[in-house]
Amino acid sequence: MHSWVDGVAQSQVGLNNRGLAYGDGLFETIAVRGGRPLLLDRHLQRLQWGCERLALVADVRQVRDEVLAYAAALGEGVLKLILTRGDSPRGYAADPQAPARRILQASPLPGYPPSHSAEGVQLFPCRTRLAEQPLLAGLKHLNRLEQVLARNEWQGSAYAEGLMCDLQGRVIEGVYSNLFLIRDAVLYTADLARCGVAGTLRAELLEQAQSLGIQVKVCDLTLQDLANADEVFVCNSIYGIWPVLGVDALRWSAGPVTRKLQTLACALLDL
Amino acid sequence: MHSWVDGVAQSQVGLNNRGLAYGDGLFETIAVRGGRPLLLDRHLQRLQWGCERLALVADVRQVRDEVLAYAAALGEGVLKLILTRGDSPRGYAADPQAPARRILQASPLPGYPPSHSAEGVQLFPCRTRLAEQPLLAGLKHLNRLEQVLARNEWQGSAYAEGLMCDLQGRVIEGVYSNLFLIRDAVLYTADLARCGVAGTLRAELLEQAQSLGIQVKVCDLTLQDLANADEVFVCNSIYGIWPVLGVDALRWSAGPVTRKLQTLACALLDL
Numbered sequence: 001m002h003s004w005v006d007g008v009a010q011s012q013v014g015l016n017n018r019g020l021a022y023g024d025g026l027f028e029t030i031a032v033r034g035g036r037p038l039l040l041d042r043h044l045q046r047l048q049w050g051c052e053r054l055a056l057v058a059d060v061r062q063v064r065d066e067v068l069a070y071a072a073a074l075g076e077g078v079l080k081l082i083l084t085r086g087d088s089p090r091g092y093a094a095d096p097q098a099p100a101r102r103i104l105q106a107s108p109l110p111g112y113p114p115s116h117s118a119e120g121v122q123l124f125p126c127r128t129r130l131a132e133q134p135l136l137a138g139l140k141h142l143n144r145l146e147q148v149l150a151r152n153e154w155q156g157s158a159y160a161e162g163l164m165c166d167l168q169g170r171v172i173e174g175v176y177s178n179l180f181l182i183r184d185a186v187l188y189t190a191d192l193a194r195c196g197v198a199g200t201l202r203a204e205l206l207e208q209a210q211s212l213g214i215q216v217k218v219c220d221l222t223l224q225d226l227a228n229a230d231e232v233f234v235c236n237s238i239y240g241i242w243p244v245l246g247v248d249a250l251r252w253s254a255g256p257v258t259r260k261l262q263t264l265a266c267a268l269l270d271l
Numbered sequence: 272m273h274s275w276v277d278g279v280a281q282s283q284v285g286l287n288n289r290g291l292a293y294g295d296g297l298f299e300t301i302a303v304r305g306g307r308p309l310l311l312d313r314h315l316q317r318l319q320w321g322c323e324r325l326a327l328v329a330d331v332r333q334v335r336d337e338v339l340a341y342a343a344a345l346g347e348g349v350l351k352l353i354l355t356r357g358d359s360p361r362g363y364a365a366d367p368q369a370p371a372r373r374i375l376q377a378s379p380l381p382g383y384p385p386s387h388s389a390e391g392v393q394l395f396p397c398r399t400r401l402a403e404q405p406l407l408a409g410l411k412h413l414n415r416l417e418q419v420l421a422r423n424e425w426q427g428s429a430y431a432e433g434l435m436c437d438l439q440g441r442v443i444e445g446v447y448s449n450l451f452l453i454r455d456a457v458l459y460t461a462d463l464a465r466c467g468v469a470g471t472l473r474a475e476l477l478e479q480a481q482s483l484g485i486q487v488k489v490c491d492l493t494l495q496d497l498a499n500a501d502e503v504f505v506c507n508s509i510y511g512i513w514p515v516l517g518v519d520a521l522r523w524s525a526g527p528v529t530r531k532l533q534t535l536a537c538a539l540l541d542l
Contacts (some may be wrong), residue, residue, distance in 0.1 A: 012283035012290065015274050015376055019284050019338045022415035023294025055423065080361060090351055092422035092446060105286055107361045132438060133402035136416060143414035145407060151363035167403060175363060206287065268336035
């Protein structure tokens with residue numbers, strides 16, 4: 001399906017786009033099934049939060065309408081939404097009133113091996129560490145060189161994802177997923193106040209786990225916490241949940257809490 | 272003058288360009304006078320170093336030839352060179368062999384008030400702090416949200432530049448300049464091993480100051496070092512050197528070392 005720029009079919013942007021010049025913008029990657037964008041409210045909540053923190057001028061209701069129309073036309077696939085701080089002449093200074101530019105792109109749903117969900121995955125231990133930047137932490141912004149470097153540390157299919165720590169060695173997330181661990185039936189995930197991307201499925205799991213009677217804790221996590229975990233999984237809003245079987249010398253198997261949350265994720269994402 | 276993409280006149284890039292998607296690339300901003308790109312070897316050295324660190328595949332001799340041809344046609348202005356990791360489908364993984372895409376753009380030389388050089392400037396004390404990321408430190412990469420946030424902390428002409436510290440409070444640089452201070456006739460500038468952009472004029476000054484008999488020290492700098500400085504200046508390869516007159520409650524005046532280096536910078540940049 002053709003891309004849209006500001007609601008018009010278009011496959012290019014001008015060279016003065018601040019997304020290209022400075023990574024000055026945000027994005028969302030949304031699963032579309034049966035013409036519906038899944039977890040849309042969560043995606044738009046994060047987008048709105050990002051616009052406020054970066055002072056991007058966007059009408060999120062208009063974005064919502066466009067995403068709904070695009071998804072209906074797409075039917076099934078991945079909808080990528082990029083918001084950039086429009087175009088500008090050279091220089092970091094921006095017109096504070098300039099409306100954000102909206103880009104919508106489609107790609108096929110990725111064909112991950114079914115064993116990733118059914119059995120689990122190995123994580124590659126990335127040497128690339130996440131920097132601490134509280135002003136950007138949690139946002140899905142366009143400054144993603146850390147993820148590019150981390151993802152390109154491994155090739156081939158032995159590893160489905162990578163484990164990323166911050167510069168202090170805290171366990172944060174995957175390269176394109178959030179990470180959870182379970183210890184004594186409590187669900188833990190990293191506090192993302194200093195770095196990391198606050199995933200939409202992560203937010204949904206944190207909210208719904210409590211109503212499933214699972215106690216939840218968001219806090220700093222160490223490699224020792226990972227070593228002590230009973231279960232570990234990664235998740236995102238495209239593939240749902242993959243149990244983690246190992247990273248480096250550590251080994252786990254898919255356990256009951258992971259399976260319970262997997263059922264929830266499959267329902268949320270029509271998997 | 273028209274922009275070039277991979278050597279061809281063009282004003283747009285495709286939406287799959289990784290510069291737009293992830294800020295996955297590098298840039299250089301080069302002053303052009305009399306058809307010549309100034310400090311070209313320094314710019315290309317930094318570009319080469321960036322390509323090695325980001326594993327970008329680029330033929331820097333080809334880039335050099337294109338920059339020379341573009342500058343000759345431009346005559347006078349600012350040449351902006353962007354290298355991105357080409358186009359790719361959605362996802363952080365990149366083809367390790369994909370050649371970098373070359374973008375050349377022209378803009379007029381900025382019309383800064385002559386008093387910035389002659390008398391000096393006030394710095395805005397930016398609240399935005401630089402994150403520590405040794406893998407990216409020094410590079411002029413396309414992930415520039417910190418600079419965008421910092422530059423947009425002030426409006427108007429009372430401040431010509433901003434002072435940026437890292438998250439530990441160390442004094443690092445300006446938003447689009449490097450910063451030097453002079454104390455007891457020794458020239459100091461921040462070590463950029465954790466964050467900051469290693470400017471081309473900075474590199475030139477560090478090298479040439481020693482041959483002018485000025486002792487040079489690259490090290491961590493604190494606000495106390497700034498408070499104790501006899502002279503402070505900011506510099507970049509477009510405007511040269513501006514003496515710094517003040518930031519917050521601190522005050523300096525343009526001194527003899529600054530003036531000596533200003534003469535050098537003016538010669539290097541045809542100012």
